[in-house]
Amino acid sequence: MTSIDKGVDAGRTVRVGDRDIFFAEFGTGPAVVLLHGGGPGASGLSNYSRNIEALARRFRVIVPDMPGYGRSTKRIDQSDPFGDLADSVGGLLDALDLPSAHLVGNSYGGAAALRLAMDRPEKVGRLILMGPGGVGTTRALPTKGLQSLLSYYGGDGPSREKLATFVRDHLVYDASAITEELIDERYRSSLDPDVVANPPLRRPSGPLALRTVWRMDFTRDARLGKVTHPTLVIWGAEDQVNRPEGGRMLADRMPSCDLFLAARTGHWVQWERADLFNGLATAFLEATP
Helix, strand or coil: CCHHHHHHHHCEEEEECCEEEEEEEECCCCEEEEECCCCCCCCHHHHCCCCHHHHHCCCEEEEECCCCCCCCCCCCCCCCHHHHHHHHHHHHHHHCCCCCEEEEEECHHHHHHHHHHHHCHHHEEEEEEECCCCCCCCCCCCCHHHHHHHCCCCCCCCCHHHHHHHHHHHHCCCHHHCCHHHHHHHHHHHCCHHHHHCCCCCCCCCCCHHHHHHHCCHHHCHHHHHCCCCEEEEEECCCCCCCCHHHHHHHHHCCCEEEEEECCCCCCHHHHCHHHHHHHHHHHHHCCC
């Protein structure tokens, strides 16, 4: 049994507001919270399966399932999803009596991390963002990858074929390492009845849709330029979900932001380029202020 398997068994749930948040812990040291993306079937342990052991050698690694995913409560405030996710992450830190923690966020999780740094800056140490959502994605037509993600539960509903297309064609640059077992696992997770009935990631709709769109675009938020936390943005140069230009946008707006563009890499940079990511993340999180 791997340490990640043990984490699944040893994980626990805490109450945050009116929701239950499942998380697992590994290692000791400064607290680092790994926030996963919003693709169908996502969870904390699966999204960071290639990173947890390396980071746990130096840090106390906390891996939650975001609201709407995995073993956590399947409910998100669709009027302000990034703000709601940030509230849940901050609430988790409060529940664990952590004054602050470093945050590592991929895609949806990156958006949650960045929003928490705006809403409750005292709760955040350093930030590592990989292809985060909310960075100019509302100002142009959705990418093919984002369209695939948002349409997964629409039309004829979820299917293994849709899931395989999203993961192999849009999540990574080189799909040769994607196994049938990985597809099967994510597909099974995506079929949770509560998620099918109420997908956590969807296109804003209804009379308040425009307000929601504005809330989900950090480049419209004046607070972005006041996020002074040391930040490392790692973006796959071939990201098919969130456009890599977003990395330059963050580096231009945030005063303490470094940008690393990973060649021949897609949206799932921490998985596809695990050795590169683990080395960059460890060095950045251990750097002397």
